[in-house]
Amino acid sequence: MPKAGIIYNDIKPIACQVAQKLTKMLRQNDWEVETATGFGGLLGYAKPADATSPAVTNRPVCHTQIDQLIPPNFDKEMAFVIVLGGDGTVLSAARQVAPMGLPMLTVNTGHLGFLTEIYLQHLDEAITELLAGNYEIEERSMIAVQLFRDDDLLWEALSLNEMVLHREPLAGMCHFELQIGRHAPVDIAADGIIIATPTGSTAYSLSAGGPVVTPDVPVFQLAPICPHSLASRALVFSDSEPVNIVPATSHRLMLVVDGNGGAYVLPEDRVYLERSPYNAKFVRLQRPEFFRILREKLGWGMPHVAKPSSSKFT
Structure with a gap:
């Protein structure tokens, strides 16, 4: 039985709803599905050392090791991981699955979504292409x-x-x-x-x-x-x-x-x-085109439009 993962932003109701819908749909198609929240990839802030207390200053700060952020029941047998959220959820998910080399299909339920591949309105078509294996994998360094x-x-x-x-x-x-x-x-x-x-x-x-x-x-x-x-x-x-x-x-x-x-x-x-020896892997349903993303998200390279002649500064 093929296996997939879903990581979602649990503070966004729409992401929770879509995660439930996708889980049900994939299981009906004989997929084994494991879910996790993006919270598991959040780093948190270490507590400050107290300079007035040598015992505290010299004590190592508690931290979570890189390979211990992997969600429970996620493993290298997964074909892909679907990430539901904004850029923050994508960053968190990358830390969770990069050590296992799992490709992520990133779905924007946030605002800018610079790191996401698709919007929710295109999710059904994207899942069809994903299950058919019609995609490329783009690797990003970390x-x-x-x-x-x-x-x-x-x-x-x-x-x-x-x-x-x-x-x-x-x-x-x-x-x-x-x-x-x-x-x-x-x-x-x-x-x-x-x-x-x-x-x-x-x-x-x-x-x-x-x-x-x-x-x-x-x-x-x-x-x-x-x-x-x-x-x-x-x-x-x-x-x-x-x-x-x-x-x-x-x-x-x-x-x-x-x-x-x-x-x-x-x-x-x-x-x-x-x-890092680990790369973040992204599912691309179209051939990666970075300049298009720059244009759509940041307005880079947009055609110059002259000021109207009625401007009071002309």
């Missing part, structure tokens, strides 16, 4: 993010979009000592820094002035947030290079992954990033 204190692993997570290391509210400007691979370390003075995948190049990194990168390019990008220098600009580099970041500041910083969860970073800590 980042493995780890936080170390000395040699102790305090926190880790998979990231499909980006890792952000930034100051806390009311803290001053921060300095970051960053080393990419074997290259010489550099110092960046800014409110924060972003390390993004090509998928994440259209998210926070774009807002911070980073370039858009097509998903098939094997790179990471560094985007400083409000840098205190005209020389500190976005950098694109090979994703085969690991990255080490040390906060060269006395302030406690905040590490955030995919805008979802993270951990506090103390001055003696080190953040380590590398390309």
Whole structure:
């Protein structure tokens, strides 16, 4: 009996209703179906260390290991996973199923849905094509993010979009000592820094002035947030290079992954990033066309329309 999974956003009634409908339909067609909520892939925030208590400061922060986010009864025998929600649910689902290499058909029940493949009104036709095997699989790279204190692993997570290391509210400007691979370390003075995948190049990194990168390019990008220098600009580099970041500041910083969860970073800590051995796999019912998505979702490359001649500024 073939097997499929469904991951849905359980705080959206429409996603819950569609999940129930799909489960019933697939089981009637002799499919074994397992369901889970996107909540299982949420990272949460580690509790801050208390600098006044050495016992607490030296205690490792609790975290969920990357391969322990896999939902119960989900396994590599699944043909696919249907994800019902917005971009946040897709990011969560990617962390849940990437370690097993399961392809995701992403269905938008949210708003922008930049990471989703179809809208609800096209779901019936999409399921027909999915069950017939009429689709391609597109792979997207991910980042493995780890936080170390000395040699102790305090926190880790998979990231499909980006890792952000930034100051806390009311803290001053921060300095970051960053080393990419074997290259010489550099110092960046800014409110924060972003390390993004090509998928994440259209998210926070774009807002911070980073370039858009097509998903098939094997790179990471560094985007400083409000840098205190005209020389500190976005950098694109090979994703085969690991990255080490040390906060060269006395302030406690905040590490955030995919805008979802993270951990506090103390001055003696080190953040380590590398390309994950796991890729996020997306079911594409049409041949992937990234520029079309940019045009539809962000308005990139739209034809220029001249101002009307009646404008008072002409």
